[in-house]
Amino acid sequence: MSSFVLLIYGCKKDEYPRPTNQYYVNDYANILYQATRRSITKEGERLYDLTTEETDGGAQIVLATFEVENLTDIANYNKTDIFRQWEIGKNDMGLLILLFFIEEEIDEIPYLVLVETQIEVGYRMEQYLTPTQLGQIVDDTLYSDSYEELDMSVMYMVYELLSAIYIDAYGYKSFDYDMDVYEEYLLSNPDVSSDDSHVPLSWLFYLFTPFASFEDRLGLILPVIIFLILGGGGIAIKNKGGGGSSGGMGIFRRRR
Amino acid sequence: MSKKYLGLGIVGFLVVLIALLLIFGYNGLVTLDTNIDGKYAEIENRLQERHDKIGQVLGAVNGLQEHAETIYNAITAARASYNDAETMEELIEADAAEALAFTDLLVVVEDNPMITATAGYQALIDEISSMESALSVARRDYNEAVQTYNASVRRFPRVLYASLFGFEKEVDFWKMNDGADEVPVIDFDE
Numbered sequence: 001m002s003s004f005v006l007l008i009y010g011c012k013k014d015e016y017p018r019p020t021n022q023y024y025v026n027d028y029a030n031i032l033y034q035a036t037r038r039s040i041t042k043e044g045e046r047l048y049d050l051t052t053e054e055t056d057g058g059a060q061i062v063l064a065t066f067e068v069e070n071l072t073d074i075a076n077y078n079k080t081d082i083f084r085q086w087e088i089g090k091n092d093m094g095l096l097i098l099l100f101f102i103e104e105e106i107d108e109i110p111y112l113v114l115v116e117t118q119i120e121v122g123y124r125m126e127q128y129l130t131p132t133q134l135g136q137i138v139d140d141t142l143y144s145d146s147y148e149e150l151d152m153s154v155m156y157m158v159y160e161l162l163s164a165i166y167i168d169a170y171g172y173k174s175f176d177y178d179m180d181v182y183e184e185y186l187l188s189n190p191d192v193s194s195d196d197s198h199v200p201l202s203w204l205f206y207l208f209t210p211f212a213s214f215e216d217r218l219g220l221i222l223p224v225i226i227f228l229i230l231g232g233g234g235i236a237i238k239n240k241g242g243g244g245s246s247g248g249m250g251i252f253r254r255r256r
Numbered sequence: 257m258s259k260k261y262l263g264l265g266i267v268g269f270l271v272v273l274i275a276l277l278l279i280f281g282y283n284g285l286v287t288l289d290t291n292i293d294g295k296y297a298e299i300e301n302r303l304q305e306r307h308d309k310i311g312q313v314l315g316a317v318n319g320l321q322e323h324a325e326t327i328y329n330a331i332t333a334a335r336a337s338y339n340d341a342e343t344m345e346e347l348i349e350a351d352a353a354e355a356l357a358f359t360d361l362l363v364v365v366e367d368n369p370m371i372t373a374t375a376g377y378q379a380l381i382d383e384i385s386s387m388e389s390a391l392s393v394a395r396r397d398y399n400e401a402v403q404t405y406n407a408s409v410r411r412f413p414r415v416l417y418a419s420l421f422g423f424e425k426e427v428d429f430w431k432m433n434d435g436a437d438e439v440p441v442i443d444f445d446e
Contacts, residue, residue: 131383131385135381
């Protein structure tokens, strides 16, 4: 069994964590409420489903949070490489939001503090969302004083980004949302315990996603056959990347 | 009789094998070469976007000419060198000149409250840093494509195909001066 595990991990060559099963939310810092994770996932699925048949269709918004030791560690994360590894958005219509947190003590109580935000847009998405527009949205939502609660600010930003995509990229007349309703939803779903839906995809799940390279699949084919013989069928990926790529366009902001 | 057929069969097999090797070898080189062309075109696109944006930036930052004549002139000179660039070497020089002019511009803008007070300041920072980030990625992608090609074309048997079909033995990297291709770092700490 150990050799089996070694074989699986020996095939690993990705620089960054694989996306989670939820795909649209990758809360590696484990800082968001489940309600927020569910809402972002639901909105992500809706955006993809509603736009997939449109011209330049299949837009995807993916959010990831990372906890880092210090500011210099952020340099180890390249937003373009993560975007490309996760293949966000069909027709290069993807948008990736990275939130970096550092643990700080306030009154001897450790808190995770947002120290940097990065956004990367897919090649095709560039023509619909300019850096100026992205910066304006982030400043007016995540970096504004509108809400004290991080989840509220994050969701506010996601809603505004969705609004910009629906209206500017797909010609919708409006995108309606109500932050008061979301606040009530958040308060009525205060569960912050982590669930297994935000852990990285297992290697066996990963094999069936577009993120897996030919070498990965080749290296994993034997263990997968053994796994299936042992009765491990019924695997399904709920969400996955649309195959998109990006070229470095986007913005970043420091401390909230 | 059977020996004659056996001999013909072997010769035929070898001819087919060699033909297949030549076809696959040639196609492999074409793929690598085309990939470089694609990445080079991406740099050109990004450079053109940046070049177009410089004009908008100069228009958006009111009072730049009065506050920083040197930077204004540097940007104007960088634009001129981009317009005149014909070879790859000249384009790399123009790229470096524009990158440095932008970096200097950011420093001047940051240090000058009269300029930072303008409405377009934050947008200017976002546009420049985003454009430089995209250019940095485009250069990296091009250099990776060149590295893959150069490494591949030196290996056997591709080295033979390269000579046979007249492919370049080595393609030049997009090499900037030290630090010139770094994305300007803008600190938003308050």
